[in-house]
Amino acid sequence: MLQENIIRRLESMVGEENVENSNASLLAYSYDSTPQFQAMPDAVVSPRNTEEVAAVVRLCNEEKIPIVPRGSGTNLCGGTAPLEGGIVLLFKQMSKILEIDEENLTMTVQPGVYTQDVHKAAEEVGLFYPPDPGSMHISQIGGNISENSGGLRGLKYGVTRDYVLGLEIVLPSGEIIRTGGKLAKDVAGYDLTRLYVGAEGTLGVVTEATLKLIPMPEMKKTMLALYHDIEAAAETVSAMITNRIIPATLEFLDQATVKVVEDFAKIGLPTDAKAVLLIEQDGAPEIVERDVEKIETLCRENGAFEVTVAATEVEAEALTTARRAALSALSRLRPTTILEDATVPRSEIAPMVKAIREIAEKYELNICTFGHAGDGNLHPTCLTDIRDKEEIALVEQAFDEIFKKAVELGGTITGEHGVGAMKLPYLHLKAGEAGIEAMRSIKQALDPNNIMNPEKIFTKSVVIDK
């Protein structure tokens, strides 16, 4: 509980109406999209500008009160669950697009802008902001930056990190700094922009960002390839890359996933196929036509029994939108869906898909797999029931094996969802003890009082229970 005088001070900083601490508000900001992580904050604060953010952070630093910056709470790593209480910081009043610079091809935004609105604003002037996480119609750009979100177009276009040119940051001390800028080149010192993208709110608060835009591709084609067996679909992915084709999107869905997605979206997805690849290519018309033809051939050569190209843009949009709903749709089958995003080098997709299936069989679990096959980022999702403690224990063992397998194949424990609280026990598999220690030193230097999103990525104490 925060003392009454702290609440009063917060109210005087940001306005009474922007500080909430009723039990309803505290509960409503006690969770994000990650099952199993929930904790009550002590107050919910919505500053109106950077100076107010700085004032709040300074107060918290003096009083050693934890702060959790939160967008729409759609992350999948327990990243915004206020596990140590304290203040949940919202950006609903800092949600403006400040500028679109058509000469430098940049957009400057406040953290509370919806990702989809960034897309729309760019498209209105014929420009393109590629990162498209599954929740982009509701996620906020500040959250995307802090989690370094990926998306369906990661294979060809990269992730959020590749489109952040500069940041305004409130440091844990309350000082305001600016990093990077509208610059294609900038080597003045450490690359703090890259440090803060994906820092999961543990090093400070992002209050403004300058994003890179690129010209809008002239055209886009979307296609579906259907398979009788999963591994053939995975082989096709490798075949495409070795044939030097980089599609904008190359998504993999197994039969169970296709079925639930169809159940929700009702757009006529093929529920009889064992696996489906959703492929998109964009660019100049002649290149797109040529690639689509090549892709179709490769799919058939690798065992696709049907390949169809979406006839209209509406149809294509329906397919990708449906794919974005996959995770939530899977919860139609069991009460709890626990999802991971183990990622491997794209050449290792087929062995990874096979390993996941074997691990699921070993533990007798129902694990559905979909994901961004093209960039090696899979989303094995376990359908379970949080109330069944025995099964949950098995789920944890299975995921433990999946992570170890991914790292063994040269991959990582998380490709795009972040470590947060959820993957904290596994970070050493990828980063190693010395790696974690290096990260901890950075944290210690910037946030000595450990107020910024504490107990995320790694614990404060050095010992990790394995």
Next chain:
Amino acid sequence: MMDAKEKERIQNNFKEKMDYEEILNCTRCGFCLPSCPTYIETGKDEVHSPRGRIALMKGLVDGDIEPSEEVKRSIDLCLGCRACETACPSGVNFGHLLEQARDAIYQTNEKSLPEKVVRNVAFHHLFPHQNRMIGLTGLLGMYQRSGLQRVARSIGVMNLFPETMRTMEKVLPEVPKKKEMKQRPRHYAPLKKQTKKVAFFSGCLMDTVFKTTNDATTKLLQYAGCEIVVPELQGCCGALHGHSGEREQAKEMAKRNIAAFEDAGVDYIITNAGGCGAFLVDYGYLLKDDPVWQERAAAFAAKIKDVTSILVALDFHNMPLQLDEQIVTYQDSCHLKNGQKTFMEPRQLLESIEGVTYVEMHDASRCCGSAGIYNIVESEMAMQILDHKMEQAKKTNAKTIVTANPGCLLQMKLGIEREGLADEMEAVHIVDLLLRAYEGGREKMRFEEMDSGGHAGA
């Protein structure tokens, strides 16, 4: 304020009445957030979002929080539009959860005395009894026709009422005479080759205050070739009760309706009010725990069809339909769209009318703020939502705003009145417009026949 005893009662009710499996279906993905009118209107307050509301319900069941005014406020402020259900990939049935939560709160809530009286009169003594509805509407008719309305307005009596009620009084349709309401026909023969035998669910308000719309509905069905029966023992659907935490009363009303339609021997039961239809379709769920009624309820529910849906099925949109040149737009009835999944048919019908330029309104499927009695009990939020709705309506330049539910119709009329647009815009129920268009189409055909007849004689 809630005292400790009441808190305990509410909390126990939540544990007892909530469908916990349904609560667990929510994965908290947040996909519902942009679809929720109150989340948007409160400036993205999670407390007033579907995900937040479900979390609060779960928190009460789990004992993580105790009931409070703020929790109750969250449940009260929900419109019950169910747009979140359409947006939800996990298929959470939010409407059911909301009904259970309101039941849990209101079956114990120490309401203020006036609120208690109003709820008691409306829910137990008025809506369930059609003859009383007729009586009350008759009074309204007297008020409108006797000149009392004019007098009341001129001496400013209406100023004693809150603004919403005041405007509402102005936009209520001219109601039928008591005699007409009492002598409602029970059978209609088809006016072309018979296609289907259907029963008409005439509703409580629809068969009194909106009687003309009901008459237009039966007319259209006749023109489409339907034989129609209107079972006498039917009554109010119970939606208002169900949505306001009066589930037991709603169940009784459901049973009466199921029995009333059982022997009609019809293919479909037709409704013309999105709100009623969505509740009727859900009778199976309402009575799911009742071994005697469960199956009968499901059979009844399976026959429910909105009038627009059967008209399209019977090819009505390919008949000659004609109106004066005008731009028309459509405001979805939330429950018709999110509850009955009917949203293409009304648009298809409107687009098939000659002379009509159909312009889709931005966010047409977002609630208009009517939401049953919401616009009276939550007037401020309802008017905020309505004002945003009218901004979108104006952008279409439409002369006619079409709706498919009486609540929405009144709300849109209210919006037009508030904007001072009464001279250039009108709100109509879709069947009223379709009847006009059908008659327009026939007239045009007669002219053409006369025309060609004239030529032949020359």
